[in-house]
Amino acid sequence: MADLTTRLGALTLPNPVMTASGCAANGRELHRFFDLTDLGAFVTKTVMADPRSGRPTPRMAETSSGMLNSIGLQGPGIAAFLDKDLTWLHSIGARVVVSIAGNTAAEFAEVARALASHPSFACVVAVEINISCPNVANRGLVFACDPMSSSTVVGLVHQELPPGTPTFAKLTPDVTDIVAIADAALQAGATGLTMINTLLGIVIDTDRLRPQLAGITGGLSGPAIRPVAVRAIWQVAGAMREGRIDTAPIIGVGGIRTGLDALELIAAGASAVQVGTATFNDPSAPRRVRDELDAALDARALTLADAVGIAHRRKVQL
């Protein structure tokens, strides 16, 4: 057993493996396959203020080593989420990261406020601010495509949470300069960053010759995008090492299927990782990834802490 303990700012977790938001619902379903408390943390499906039906179907298309989804942030709304889902997660003793979003910056704040005032907030170890969603006030441009919108949201959410609550801004890779967005989120007070959300993609149904998803575009996820996730983490961690932006913990997500995949993101600079699409292939994937990571670190005689960002230190000088 390698020492898997990880530190994300002031937060310490027994191991670095989490579910990814939207890939594990709110816990009950995966709890049939493994004990959620085996994970470093459980990340909930992004919740917004009101109930949302989500998009029409088809909502998914399989792609080479990945998939597109266009769920449209379907969910019960924050009130029902707190009373039913978070309360249940609390009852089983899970460490919970709650993912929140809003159509406007004010809605983010509203959701954060409701969350902070609920009794089950006690099980919340961090809040993930999903800024990779469309900003209604800005022509539907994704918050995380714009440094200004990103920092507004993060700032407003922080005001609603008890001081010291760890927050992670979740970034989209669909930008020219992810370091600039990371910088804006950290300047606005985020404890750290979660990278990456899905890439925007389209699949055409070649029988009907129209987009396969009813909502036309969807988010690309799965092993196909892992090199993009590793690159995003590397760039942002690199900017931190060079002092170009503040140093902060990174949660890596994107294409992790095995313990070695997780190790890639960790070596690039992530202090924790999330397993998303792979869970659809194997409902036990998050726990399996934890065990495989454990074995991989053992085989290399490393602790988790040793491995974080190790590839920067070992990179070849040409």
Next chain:
Amino acid sequence: MADLTTRLGALTLPNPVMTASGCAANGRELHRFFDLTDLGAFVTKTVMADPRSGRPTPRMAETSSGMLNSIGLQGPGIAAFLDKDLTWLHSIGARVVVSIAGNTAAEFAEVARALASHPSFACVVAVEINISCPNVANRGLVFACDPMSSSTVVGLVHQELPPGTPTFAKLTPDVTDIVAIADAALQAGATGLTMINTLLGIVIDTDRLRPQLAGITGGLSGPAIRPVAVRAIWQVAGAMREGRIDTAPIIGVGGIRTGLDALELIAAGASAVQVGTATFNDPSAPRRVRDELDAALDARALTLADAVGIAHRRKVQL
């Protein structure tokens, strides 16, 4: 046999299938597997002014349904290219698209000038301007990440080519707003656009725990990225249909392995397609894709011209 004839502005080609720059060298190697004149056009490896050794090795990493490459635009320089490679392509009767690049906007122009004055320019049906490469004058930022740099390059190249020479600006998907870059390239005089170049990625070697590529970052290509290519083409073709930018032909590239894959890009708005990484899996891929596309169009009782952008017309109104 479906009618595969395609029109790219003033240029008419007998079929829409091409090789992708850098995935077919300069022709001799693939000519052992099939006759290059069977293709709509042959696209050469990007050539710059001087000979270039390219990057150290390892230069490649296999990824899930794709690969990373960091070749570093290795090549013989424009003079040797013209005398040996273009002359040979001319001799076999190929229709050639020459891909050019430069470290500076002026180098692009220099390469274009040399090209235009060579006797074998006669076999050149179009010039592809690979602006998805680093601009030495702008901190190494890729030209195609910035509308201004993109338009400067395209404008300068145009001045060096005989009036009416079709040019295609090749765009990177690694930008927040690809429509803005497309617009800049077209405003500057490009006949059309080639989309997409590779996505920036990193793979970590989990034994050595350092980046697997000697050059650290590489370009992600292959079926893994097809949904991103389809999306980029869809967005730009959509902007054209809505009159937000000038209408111009699009050459689609990214993840095509089969005729149905090609049809996806075509239905999204591409008038021609390029087959890149799939050639490494199957050296006959470009010609096979042509034949499979032919059969797929036949089965749907469509000509190539019918199929271009058809998914926009058929999309579901919600």
Next chain:
Amino acid sequence: MRDVVQVRGEVVANRRVGAYHHLTVVAPGVAELARPGQFVAMAVGGPTSANLLRRSFSLHRVSPSGAYGGTLDVVIAAKGEGTQWLTGLRPHDEVDVVAPLGRPFPLPTEPVATVLVGGGYGSAPLFWLAEVLRERGCRVEMVLGAASEDRLFGVVEARRSADGVTITTDDGSAGTKGWVSDVLPEVITRTGAAVVYGCGPMGMLRSITEVASAHGAVAQVAVEESMACGVGVCMTCVMPVTGNDGLTRMVRSCVEGPVFRGDRLRWDAFDDGVCRVPADTVGAPRPGGH
């Protein structure tokens, strides 16, 4: 208690049956938990696969212990990459299975007459259902329909499992030429059926529901929507269903289905391969909204 298992199954047999493949897989632990109407999700492509998503199939039959340990049977139409891979499996090949999944067909508490309607491979789960119903003293009639004779599944088995069998094919190559909905009214009327069970394409399930309602019977239908996970975590498989409170919600067909009461499904939302979100759905987009 665990109500689902994930096991590395071993293929015992893979037989061609008409247009389909009948696959038998050793999958210990499934039979003890499974009931008719539930399904299995199988991983495809082996360790180097580019296809990540599991494929779902109705459980045709399960047997708690045979010569090889507990097995499950499915009937597969080779369609795309995943089903082609599965139907190409040979004995001793491995396939990862998660089962049983979803809600089974609800069984009547009284020994009423029932009609079981299957379209194409949709008949696969019905023979097992028929046995269970007859054990409870229910009369079971079966109606099997398909485009053509080779796409009918289980005609011989139907004669054994049911008290009466009616066959339809679109082209008339077997049984009555036409659709199951053409013969269904007569069967319901004749048997006085209280419940009609259906499994097959959505269009067929809709007409079964209409015919059943018109004849005072309840329809229980097993739907088929694209599923990325099959276990309830991805929200891709939703459809609009009206609940006991009269409100429509987008519910997951993998965990709240695949069996729904036919009259609870919002058939008006399905059209041309798309299922829209009815305007009165809980949380439906508001004008200007999401």
Next chain:
Amino acid sequence: MRDVVQVRGEVVANRRVGAYHHLTVVAPGVAELARPGQFVAMAVGGPTSANLLRRSFSLHRVSPSGAYGGTLDVVIAAKGEGTQWLTGLRPHDEVDVVAPLGRPFPLPTEPVATVLVGGGYGSAPLFWLAEVLRERGCRVEMVLGAASEDRLFGVVEARRSADGVTITTDDGSAGTKGWVSDVLPEVITRTGAAVVYGCGPMGMLRSITEVASAHGAVAQVAVEESMACGVGVCMTCVMPVTGNDGLTRMVRSCVEGPVFRGDRLRWDAFDDGVCRVPADTVGAPRPGGH
């Protein structure tokens, strides 16, 4: 005339040999074109594969026509996903092959003495080479080395194909304990060899080259660099090689190799798993970058 074929091969046999698998594949047309030192590129993972790139293997042997039509043999060490898939193939499975590729070992025009040095599976192409050399009247000595006995390939075959055989293992489990370079000077001296052929890991090829040069022999070595295409179109497999004009260029080892004259390779560029571009290479990056 075509000098390469792409065919859908069929596996005839897959035998375990020590730490390796010896695969025989029906691949019509290859044997007629192939010469020792050339290689084959095989697609892996079947139709749903996430592994796009072909895997390269030295041709161990070819036979123009046997019971099954022309075949080729390769010796494979299971390492990552691709080689695991290949070594798991069973008779009648299909595998797409492109062969022969690359430049073969150049043969001496005179009947000189030669030494053939193989490290691990690197010996695979040498037995065929030995036959061809002996047909030309060359004396052939073989030196086979590996980490341990199970990683030696073809010791028995070597005794048949060569006039003398020396074995080394790192752990002494067979033959002399040590490296091939420890015994090579004696073999060259004793036989008066004019050419040393080598195939194996890069470190070994380097020392073979050094020993050969020191003893006035020419080294011809078959290198191994990661290859994305194997056919010369991707530029991933390059290494710095000095040409007849004395200039170093980054050349493709798949078409201009895999066999190079050892003294033409810029060994100084290889270090710690990376091959740098020597500063005097044609087109090398200038300060300030390319």
